[in-house]
Amino acid sequence: ARDVLTPKDLAGRHVLVTAGPTREYLDPVRFVSNPSSGKMGFAVAERAVARGALVTLVSGPVSLPAPSGVTLMNVESAVQMRDAAMSVFGAADLVVATAAVADYRAAEPSNEKQAKTQGDAVIHLVPNPDILAEMGASKERRVLVGFAMETHAGVERAAGKARRKNADFILLNYPAREGSGFGGDDNEVTLVRPSGESEAWPRMSKRAVAERLLTAALEAYIQRNS
Numbered sequence: 001a002r003d004v005l006t007p008k009d010l011a012g013r014h015v016l017v018t019a020g021p022t023r024e025y026l027d028p029v030r031f032v033s034n035p036s037s038g039k040m041g042f043a044v045a046e047r048a049v050a051r052g053a054l055v056t057l058v059s060g061p062v063s064l065p066a067p068s069g070v071t072l073m074n075v076e077s078a079v080q081m082r083d084a085a086m087s088v089f090g091a092a093d094l095v096v097a098t099a100a101v102a103d104y105r106a107a108e109p110s111n112e113k114q115a116k117t118q119g120d121a122v123i124h125l126v127p128n129p130d131i132l133a134e135m136g137a138s139k140e141r142r143v144l145v146g147f148a149m150e151t152h153a154g155v156e157r158a159a160g161k162a163r164r165k166n167a168d169f170i171l172l173n174y175p176a177r178e179g180s181g182f183g184g185d186d187n188e189v190t191l192v193r194p195s196g197e198s199e200a201w202p203r204m205s206k207r208a209v210a211e212r213l214l215t216a217a218l219e220a221y222i223q224r225n226s
């Protein structure tokens with residue numbers, strides 16, 4: 001009822017969102033992960049439903065309630081996130097990849113808790129699949145939006161990622177900036193296109209960032225498919 005006045009401009013569109021961190025287990029009680037809260041992705045899913053979309057949210061471990069009306073697929077590892085996301089990718093029109101996917105996983109995760117040994121320890125890590133790049137390789141009609149957090153050369157690095165992953169645009173943010181990035185309720189992002197063209201958005205709530213990015217993604221979708 002809260003959204004009765006929201007224009008349903010995403011009606012008939014299927015929006016796939018990835019969110020949260022992934023966990024890469026070393027043994028049954030230890031993992032490599034990151035502090036992603038999932039708030040940005042959950043906000044995108046919530047606003048997309050409010051605008052009439054069919055929404056699938058593939059999320060790593062977060063402590064947020066599923067927005068009502070969203071199909072939530074809970075995963076832990078990057079490989080599980082890839083498998084879940086790819087299982088719905090075929091039906092998706094817009095993809096928003098907010099997940100902070102761990103870049104590596106243990107080469108040989110142990111089934112038993114590892115006891116400490118004398119001296120230093122070395123963990124052998126192998127690269128995880130790049131979910132957004134995999135989608136970009138068979139993009140067709142779809143619009144793909146990524147997120148990137150950079151500490152330096154942000155626009156240049158984000159544009160490079162957009163090109164490599166065949167994303168339509170990347171929303172760039174910086175960890176150090178107040179009111180931006182991990183955990184908070186606000187975000188300050190710059191939209192970066194593959195060309196390197198960029199547009200800095202003012203600091204706003206993650207909900208407002210979600211609205212604006214969905215509008216930009218829908219515009220790109222209409223342009224591509226008309």
Ligand code: CTP
Pocket residue numbers: 018078097098099100101102103128129130131132133145146147148149161
């Ligand atoms: N991404 C993904 N799968 C991965 C890594 C990243 O789908 N294995 C997506 C993220 O969800 C995000 C975008 O790619 O939308 C950019 O993530 P980022 O970590 O900045 O990109 P990387 O290619 O991993 O670059 P870096 O080496 O800087 O971490």
Ligand code: CA
Pocket residue numbers: 101102103
């Ligand atoms: Ca990464």
